[in-house]
Amino acid sequence: MVDSDPRRSIPRTDRLLAMPEVIAAGEHLNQTTIKAIIAEVQSAARSGEIPVAEVTPTIVSRLGSRSASSLIPVLNATGILVHTNLGRAPLSPAATQAITEAAGYVDVEMDLDSGRRSKRGTGAKAALLRACPAAEDALVVNNGAAALLLAVTALRGSTSANVASANPGAERQCTGATPSEIIVSRGELIEIGAGFRLTDLMTTTGARLREVGTTNRTHLADYAEAIGPDTSCLLKVHTSNFRVEGFTASADVGQLRTLADEHDLPLIVDLGSGLFTPDPSLPDEPDIDTALRAGADLVIVSGDKLLGGPQAGLILGRTEAVQTVAKHPLARALRTDKLTLAALEATITHTANPIHDALHTDPVHLRERTETLAEAVGAAVVDHDGRVGGGGAPGVPLPGCAVELPEECAQALRLGDPAIVARVHQGRCLIDLRCVPESEDQRVAAAIGKVLTSNHLGDHA
Incomplete structure (x- = not known):
């Protein structure tokens, strides 16, 4: 009996590797990658996902379009500025150029004048201090979670006198053991994306969280009553991904500073989103400058949110506090690389910033762009x-x-192509151009027109 199973005619790997198109692909892809793509296509043919006849053209197509990275650029048409699933903040042209220039050998830890080793990230640090005059010192680590982890770890056992307290003469009676309690409001014990809880992060340091107050109301007296010989610091966390409204109360940074001075404790404020100064567009969003002027020893923010820079954890504050954190052994494990430092400095020192532009876009112009697109696609x-x-x-x-x-x-x-990520809401696909560069409008129109035509959906748009 003749076996008519077409899967037996799937081209062999050695024959596919000998094809001219596959050999040519070896100029930009290594053999491991090429063989993996061939195996994926062969497997798809065996499972019936593609016809056997399509094996060769599919391999050629994938090799031709395969870049060194599997990440696919997308146009963000969701209307969400800092979209975590899409890499948060898009970098500015200046930051992108800075990364390219820093990709080779650079003086990241060398003084070219003397030829000797220098401190890492001095340019980024100087840019941060210029942008936030209330900060005496700054440190950059690899993300916001790392910054919080490092801060609560390094300041355990450090008194406020060690971190430039306004009341250096204050003293606390201590048991002799390293203080291990972090006092934080119950209303600020947040969970962020992917089930990540800040409480879990902090307890990995060996510290204990001393929760005070209630979900909706925490008073200064709640903090005061909780302070004891095992208290290591006071922590205030901005509830950045939710709001509690109605019958609420909280202690502000200034009040906590007074209490921290009375008990010789450091005060850490985690703001998250990264505004340097107040922004009229977001009147309730806390900023670094205000928190430092109110008395925070350390303020922690992320670099890839409202700041509009690369993924980074920024620690700004009083010199002694920042230096205590910087000298901790964990700082070495959490330090950032030269590309991030270059992109961060460029983001701060240049004016063009996609996140800032999207936040402050002209609503009249945005509607004009949207109406032009709508007319083009019907x-x-x-x-x-x-x-x-x-x-x-x-x-x-x-x-x-x-x-x-x-x-x-x-x-x-x-x-x-281009890949366009829209918002799907209440049975509709919504194209919001707020975060789409205006130079891409015609490509968006062409992509939508192609989809409507191929799916015969034009009459229903």
Whole structure:
């Protein structure tokens, strides 16, 4: 009996490797990658996902389009500025150029004048201090969680006198053991994306969390009553991804500073989103300058949120506090690389910033762009509120508009070229241009037109 199973005719690996197109792909891809792509396509043919006849052209196509990285650039049409699933803040042209220039050998830890070793990240640190005059010193680590972990670890056992307290003469009676309690309000024990809880992070240091107050109301007296010989620091965390409204109360940084001075304790403030100074567009979003002037020893923020820079954890504050953190052995394990330092410095020192531009976009111009797109694809314009995202300004709408398409368009747009990520909401696919560079508008229109035509959805848009 003749076996008619077409899978037996799947081309052998050695024959596929000998194809001219595959050999040519070896100029930019290594053999491990090429063989992996061939194996994936062969496996897809064996499982019936693609016809056997499509094995060779599929391999050629994938090798031709395969870049060194598997990450796919996308256009963010969700209206969410800091979209964690899309890499948070897009870098500015200046930051992108800085990364390219820093990709080779650079003087990241060398004084070119003397030829000797120098301190790491001095340029980024200087830029941070210029942008935030209330900070006496600064340190950059690899993300916000690392900054908090390092701060609570390094300041355990450090008295406020060691970190430039306004009341250096104050003393606490201590048991002799390293203080291990971090006092924090119950209303600030937050969980962020992917189930990550700040409480779990802090307890990995061996510290104990002393929760005070209630979810909606925590008073200064609650902190005062909890302070004891095992208290290591006071911690205030900005509830960056949710809001508690109604019958609420909390102690501000200034009040906590007074209490910390009375008991010779360091005060750490984790703000998260990274505004240097107040922004009228986000009147309730706390900023670094205000927190430091109110008395925080250390303020912790992320670099890839409202700051608009690369992933980084920024620690700013009093000199003694920052130096205590910087000298801790864990700081070496959490330090950032030269590319991040270059991008961060460029983000701070240059004016162009995609996050800032999206936040302060002209609503009239945004509507004009949206109406032009809607007319080009035969769709309707609807009101749509953008969001900061990434744990910034929770619940604060950014009034705008979007092009309304059938929900079925969303997947096709994500898989197209360019890949466009829209918002799917209440059975609709919404294209919000707030975070899309205006130079891409025509490509977006062409991509939508192609999807509507191929799916015969134009009459329903």
